[in-house]
Amino acid sequence: MENKGTDEVEKLKTKFLSAWHNVKYSWVLKSKTYFSRNSPVFLLGKCYHFKAEDEQSSTQICSGEVCDASPATGGGVEAFRKxxxxxxxxxxxxxxxxxPGSSLTSDCGWGCMLRAGQMMLAQALVLHFLGRDWTWSEALTIQPLDTETWTTSAAKRLVASLESSLQGDRPSDLGPQLQALGAQGGAEEADTHLREVYHRTLVSWLGDRPQAPLGLHRLVELGLSSGKQAGDWYGPALVAHILRKAVEEAKDHGLAGVTAYVSQDCTVYSADVIDIHRSRVAGGTDAPPLSDSRAVIILVPVRLGGEKVNPEYFNFVKGILSLEYCIGIIGGKPKQACYFVGFQDDSLIYMDPHYCQSFVDVSTSHFPLQSYHCPSPKKMPFTKMDPSCTIGFYSRSVQDYERISQELSKVLQPSAKEKYPAFTFMQGHGGDYNLTAALTTEKKEWPFIRDPRAAAATSGDFVLL
Structure with missing residues (x-):
């Protein structure tokens, strides 16, 4: 009886804490984001122009809507929104x-870096299965985020949840509601239909259930081996390694053609990446190989300065986010993670995971997709960016990687002021440079800190600004 009472108390504490985080982060939502009409906007390698015919100096994106702007050649406001x-x-x-390993049924207040990592991984999978030009047909119909309405509904859910706990009842099943929102009819063309099937499949892989190969449950499970528990805060470097394991160990057949690589000490070893590309994709125990090459998601944990981002790296970040094969950057403010997807002038454009939504059962046939798409971009000055982050790239083949490494090497060339690159490419394998020294949990979180017991410095060594 005593254990049962303790469990009930813990459940109530969890609900109160979750509700507090819900209200806390709901006020963080901004209803307006302003974009200059006269400067290009970059979003994951695509460039948009918001040039207007009138003399106003800013374009306002309010609650997901862009007002009073005329699209220019190459894509305007509507194209950017979509x-x-x-x-x-x-x-x-x-x-x-x-x-896993807890009674937590929400990640509110601590899971933001894992969510940012999922968003970066999702973009890699979109490139892999759908291509960079893909857009969702219903993207412009998403309802705006309403802070006041959301906060009110959160309070109502809290009251109902507490009443249910005190009465010993379970919350109502969401399944019938989700099924009632079924998909549209099958009048679309076959290609469009196939793309929507991929779209829905990608979301299901990232869903919040134990069976999802790239879902929060799986990421938390993998984090246990690094000493992280559900409820702990994860850094961008550790999340990179967790994402790599999740992709490598995914059992879903659809993910067999893609894997991941994490750089070592801010160095991408080309031979390692090429070997991964050339590793054959098995079609099953009795089936012939499906492919002689796999796509590689390249994750590079870096630190762009000391306590704050060194301003000399601002142009580097802009250059990275201007590349079509870049899948974004996970980082954010100290202890508040976000997913950087673009920039305009001296501000980063990002997607914010600090918004608590209800569970969606992605195992149903026609679960709603709207809550997995954000209508409202947010901006943040470069100066507020935390220096610790992980940069991601998608490489489809060996030839693709050779092109990427050549182009990135140019972007990484240090300027007169910027003496050291954020990371570097080297020929050969990482093992050739004796990088197998044991790492503590702390050093796994900060891979750019070299082990003093490691071998003598190589030509690829550098000191961060």
Whole structure:
């Protein structure tokens, strides 16, 4: 009886904490984001122009709507809105099945870096299966985020949840509601239909259930081996390694053609990446190989300065986010993660996971997709960016990687002021440079800190500014 009482108290504490985080982060939402009409906007390698016919100096994106702007050649406001809203948005969720090793049914307040990592991974999968030009047909119909309405509904859910706990009842099943929102008819062309099938499949892989190969439950499970528990805060470097394991160990056949690589000590070893590309994709125990090459998601944990980002790296970040094969950057403010997808002038454009939404059962046939797409971009000055981050790239083949490494090497060339690159490419394998020294949990979190017991410095060594 005593254990049962303790469990009930813990459940109530969890609900109160979750509700507090819900209200806390709801006020963080901004209803307006301003963009200059006279400067290009870059979003994951695409460039948009908001040039207007009138003399106003700013374009306002308010609650997902861009006002009073005329699109210019090469893509305008509407094209940007549709592109941004088509990116997959992973946020805090509540009332999902308990996470491994805990009784937590929400990641609100601590899971933002894992969610940012999921968003970057989702963009890589979109490039792999759908291509960079893909946009969701319903992207411009997403309802705006309403802070006041959301906060009111959160309070109502809290009261109902507490009443249910005190009465010993379970919350109502969401399944019938989700099925009632079924998909549209099959009048679309076959190609469009196939793309929507891929779209829905990608979201299901990232869903909040234990069976999802890239879902929060799986990421938390993999984090346990690094000493992280559900409820702990994860850094961008550790999340990179967790994402790599999740992709490598995914059992879903659809993910067999893609894997991941994490750089070592801010160095990408080309021979390692090429070997991964050339590793054959098995078609099953009795089936012939499906392919002689695999796509590689390249993740590079870096630190762009000391306590703050060194301003000399601002242009580097802009250059990275201007590349079509870049899948974004996970980082953010100290202890507040976000997913950077673009920039305009001296501000970063990002997707914010700090918004708690209800659990969606992605195992149903026609679960709603709207909550996985964000209508409202947010901006943040470069100066507020935390220096610790992980940069991601997608490489489809060996030839693709050779082109990427050549182009990135140019972007990484240090200027007169910027003496050292954020990371570098080297020929050969990482093992050739004796990088196998044991790492503590702390050093796994900060891979750019070299082990003093390691071998003598190589030509690829550098000191961060």
């Amino acid at each position: 592109d941004f809203a088509s990116r997959l948005w992973l946020t805090y969720r509540e009332e999902f099945p308990a996470l």
